[in-house]
Amino acid sequence: MSPTNNEASVRSTGSVTSELSPLSMMGSTPSSSYQLKKIESRLELLSQTLSKSSMRLVSEKSNSSATIITGLSRKPLSRIHLSNVDTNNSRVSKPISKSSSSNTINITSTSTNINPNPNPNPNPNQSRKSKDIHLSPISVSSTSSAVTPSSTMLLRKSITNTASTTPATTTNSLPSSSTNCKYSLQDFELGRILGKGKLGKVYCAKHLQSGYIVALKVMTKQDLIDLKLEKNLRREIEIQSQLIHPNISRLYGYFYDHKNVYLILEYSIGGELYNHLKSVKKFDNIKSSYYIQQVTQALIYLHSKNIIHRDIKPENILVSDNNIIKLSDFGWSVSSQTNPSKKRLTICGTLDYLPPEMIESQLHDQQVDIWSLGILCYELLVGKPPFEEIDKNRTYKRIVKIDLNFPHYIDYEARDLITKLLQKNPRLRLPLNKVLEHPWILKYKPFWPI
Numbered sequence: 001m002s003p004t005n006n007e008a009s010v011r012s013t014g015s016v017t018s019e020l021s022p023l024s025m026m027g028s029t030p031s032s033s034y035q036l037k038k039i040e041s042r043l044e045l046l047s048q049t050l051s052k053s054s055m056r057l058v059s060e061k062s063n064s065s066a067t068i069i070t071g072l073s074r075k076p077l078s079r080i081h082l083s084n085v086d087t088n089n090s091r092v093s094k095p096i097s098k099s100s101s102s103n104t105i106n107i108t109s110t111s112t113n114i115n116p117n118p119n120p121n122p123n124p125n126q127s128r129k130s131k132d133i134h135l136s137p138i139s140v141s142s143t144s145s146a147v148t149p150s151s152t153m154l155l156r157k158s159i160t161n162t163a164s165t166t167p168a169t170t171t172n173s174l175p176s177s178s179t180n181c182k183y184s185l186q187d188f189e190l191g192r193i194l195g196k197g198k199l200g201k202v203y204c205a206k207h208l209q210s211g212y213i214v215a216l217k218v219m220t221k222q223d224l225i226d227l228k229l230e231k232n233l234r235r236e237i238e239i240q241s242q243l244i245h246p247n248i249s250r251l252y253g254y255f256y257d258h259k260n261v262y263l264i265l266e267y268s269i270g271g272e273l274y275n276h277l278k279s280v281k282k283f284d285n286i287k288s289s290y291y292i293q294q295v296t297q298a299l300i301y302l303h304s305k306n307i308i309h310r311d312i313k314p315e316n317i318l319v320s321d322n323n324i325i326k327l328s329d330f331g332w333s334v335s336s337q338t339n340p341s342k343k344r345l346t347i348c349g350t351l352d353y354l355p356p357e358m359i360e361s362q363l364h365d366q367q368v369d370i371w372s373l374g375i376l377c378y379e380l381l382v383g384k385p386p387f388e389e390i391d392k393n394r395t396y397k398r399i400v401k402i403d404l405n406f407p408h409y410i411d412y413e414a415r416d417l418i419t420k421l422l423q424k425n426p427r428l429r430l431p432l433n434k435v436l437e438h439p440w441i442l443k444y445k446p447f448w449p450i
């Protein structure tokens with residue numbers, strides 16, 4: 001997740017706040033209606049600008065089987081998204097094919113290619129994530145002009161799920177529509193911009209009928225097409241909408257109009273964990289262990305559903321009330337419901353978090369998330385990932401050698417856990433249920449705020 005320029009200053013002070021709190025949004029005032037109109041007209045303008053803009057070529061073919069899509073290196077160091085191709089134990093590279101210039105997308109395609117998240121307009125003030133470099137073969141088909149019945153069913157399902165889970169920050173829930181489950185922008189009052197991603201902005205929004213506060217992610221269809229992210233979005237919707245867990249950000253549903261696609265997401269008042277971490281440089285053992293325990297719970301749930309997240313990092317973890325964290329951003333995740341034992345060859349994720357098996361182009365499975373959990377644990381305690389280097393090749397080398405060093409202040413139990421997670425052989429990595437019983441977790445558990 002990437003911040004807006006405005007957020008750069010917020011980051012430096014470390015205070016991540018919401019102008020539009022759930023309480024303040026419960027009533028609709030004249031000024032908020034005016035604000036809403038202003039935002040809507042700006043949104044409209046933005047959509048028009050983007051719609052008119054010509055197709056941007058953001059990719060170039062590499063001399064290998066993959067396609068390289070480049071952005072800037074991240075600040076202070078680059079993170080790299082590498083994607084070859086998902087396989088059914090065989091690897092087929094697909095060339096870019098841009099088959100549509102229409103302003104419509106098909107988010108119900110059944111193809112399972114993973115698309116990249118390029119940032120064609122890098123901004124030096126943006127977060128490390130926004131400066132990723134992406135390598136990916138893509139096959140894009142975007143000729144459909146409408147959401148098909150299957151996606152409508154998906155929407156119904158996700159809205160239906162909504163009724164059963166209510167965020168702690170509100171007393172209402174987003175109602176399910178028993179008729180046609182249709183939401184539109186008119187159903188929401190938009191508040192402040194929570195942040196800006198590669199595709200658009202995320203607004204704090206109130207569902208007018210229920211007063212329910214959500215995060216509304218607005219993406220233009222044209223951007224999705226230009227950046228070849230339709231299938232990525234489809235996968236994100238398909239996977240995230242079926243997940244209901246206290247440590248996973250809910251996707252309540254989506255809707256679209258002629259210009260935009262809107263995701264209705266669970267609102268996390270604290271924003272990205274990354275911002276919290278940067279504001280204090282590193283967390284203590286109590287906070288780190290509390291967060292790691294929650295991410296572990298989320299991963300246990302995901303893996304039980306045969307879903308691999310594949311992009312665990314502080315940018316993809318949102319902080320809600322009471323330091324409850326919510327795993328988010330399922331753009332790289334993959335579901336292997338049909339064949340849980342299937343291994344994959346896609347190289348994806350973020351450079352510092354890449355496991356050795358991905359770097360060495362070996363097949364991978366759920367164990368990649370356990371590796372990333374080890375990197376995350378280190379980053380929370382130290383303030384930077386363990387193999388970080390300015391030169392990405394040096395990072396690769398350090399990862400495959402497991403060149404792991406701990407600062408003196410890292411205690412014995414934390415070292416033990418991280419070392420057991422960062423095992424080169426995926427089979428030797430500590431199972432997630434054992435993480436919950438690890439002495440480091442148990443040592444600090446009595447101090448958690450629950």
Ligand SMILES: Nc1ncnc2c1ncn2[C@@H]1O[C@H](COP(=O)(O)OP(=O)(O)OP(=O)(O)O)[C@@H](O)[C@H]1O
Nearest residue numbers: 001002194195196197198199202215265266267268
């Ligand atoms: N559910 C949410 N609750 C609160 N803030 C959010 C939520 N989702 C996103 N945000 C804020 O909006 C910003 C942009 O989010 P977004 O998901 O678009 O970024 P992103 O990860 O770069 O997206 P993508 O990679 O899909 O383009 C985040 O940095 C975060 O601060």
